[in-house]
Amino acid sequence: MARRHQVRSAGLTAFAAAALASATLFTACSTDSPDTRSDADAITVSQPWVKALDDVAADGGMTSAFAVVENDSDRDVRIVSASSDVAKTVELHEVVESGGTTTMREVDGGIVVPAKGSATLDPGGEHFMLMGVTKSIRSGDTVTITARFDDGSTETVEAIARDFNGNQENYSPEHTGERS
């Protein structure tokens, strides 16, 4: 009776030791090379451009900016807000189909750049919406756009203005008071 009990507890101990060892291994693995970079350091923004804007309304015009955003880290990175030197405000927008028309609206929770992946901001998709633009932006001009990430770090890029007439999305009703 006593011997049998001994054997069983030895078996349990071995099992516990093995479990502990694998838990330790797992921990060692996941903390091997912690990515301590800020979101901005993990992100590369390329091909930034902005739609040229010729006629600016007295109360400010609107245009959109685009880029390819790559994430070199093992975690998703989120763009939570943005600003620009030529706009009063910049919103993060997406384009959605609604009742047969395409409409743009603010992205809920910001723009996600997946781990080891990228987000392509382009006409017809996610974009920076520059609102309250008070001067015209001509093809070839550069405007400064700063993206702010979830952890508070920021990345500033110079976007080149281009004439672009495709994908003129409708503005959703809450987008503007300029509807006639």
Ligand SMILES: [Cu+2]
């Ligand atoms: Cu928009």
